[in-house]
Amino acid sequence: MLRETKHHIYPVIDIMLEKACDELAQDNIEISCKAGCAHCCYQLVEVTWDEGLVMLDWILAQPVDKQAEVVARLRKNAAVAKTLFSKDKRSARMLKPIKGDQIVPDSVYDNYFHELQEPCPFLQLDDNRCMAYAARPTACRTHLVSSPSEICAPNFALDDDDDIEIPEAIEDLKEDVGDILNSLQPDDRWGHMSTMLLRMLVEEGAISEEEASIEGVLPEQVKSAADAETHVA
Numbered sequence: 001m002l003r004e005t006k007h008h009i010y011p012v013i014d015i016m017l018e019k020a021c022d023e024l025a026q027d028n029i030e031i032s033c034k035a036g037c038a039h040c041c042y043q044l045v046e047v048t049w050d051e052g053l054v055m056l057d058w059i060l061a062q063p064v065d066k067q068a069e070v071v072a073r074l075r076k077n078a079a080v081a082k083t084l085f086s087k088d089k090r091s092a093r094m095l096k097p098i099k100g101d102q103i104v105p106d107s108v109y110d111n112y113f114h115e116l117q118e119p120c121p122f123l124q125l126d127d128n129r130c131m132a133y134a135a136r137p138t139a140c141r142t143h144l145v146s147s148p149s150e151i152c153a154p155n156f157a158l159d160d161d162d163d164i165e166i167p168e169a170i171e172d173l174k175e176d177v178g179d180i181l182n183s184l185q186p187d188d189r190w191g192h193m194s195t196m197l198l199r200m201l202v203e204e205g206a207i208s209e210e211e212a213s214i215e216g217v218l219p220e221q222v223k224s225a226a227d228a229e230t231h232v233a
């Protein structure tokens with residue numbers, strides 16, 4: 001059954017975004033995001049527990065084979081992310097759901113994007129579309145850019161994102177929406193999307209701890225390279 005409270009917030013956020021985009025258009029600033037751009041889907045996406053519940057409902061509404069595919073994608077993504085998060089104490093907190101208002105340094109986000117170059121587990125690589133678009137979290141809804149869409153095209157250079165422009169009004173709106181989300185959530189856990197969703201699937205009883213485990217998920221050569229660099233402080 002869908003959780004009503006989680007679905008109430010997104011229509012409000014979408015209206016806020018629409019209004020902001022209309023106001024930008026009046027100043028001749030057009031949002032260039034469109035289906036098939038995928039630049040933002042390689043970034044570190046965080047979700048609150050409530051946002052994760054919307055995605056959990058989406059996963060549980062899929063046919064069994066699709067659910068299994070998504071779980072496999074989540075495990076792979078979490079395993080790849082672990083190679084980065086295990087590197088130091090500041091990012092190691094991302095290895096499990098985070099409680100409260102701990103700050104994750106900007107360098108973790110930069111390193112995730114530039115080092116891992118790992119697509120979001122919900123990104124369909126054949127058409128660069130989000131398979132869970134209706135349930136996508138706020139970070140994805142509010143990531144709207146005004147730079148030319150070619151920069152975000154499928155063949156973009158992942159090591160060059162300096163030309164991405166996010167209008168100031170959208171940045172302001174992100175802060176407002178963040179405040180709303182924080183004030184509404186009864187469970188204050190948040191964190192890396194795949195890590196959160198695997199935990200939620202276990203707590204929901206949809207999969208076992210063993211089925212959620214990311215041990216042994218990575219190909220041996222990736223694991224060896226990661227282990228050589230890993231040093232949790």
Ligand code: SF4
Nearest residue numbers: 041120122123130140
């Ligand atoms: S949830 Fe969808 S929109 Fe968000 S990063 Fe993943 S694929 Fe992209």
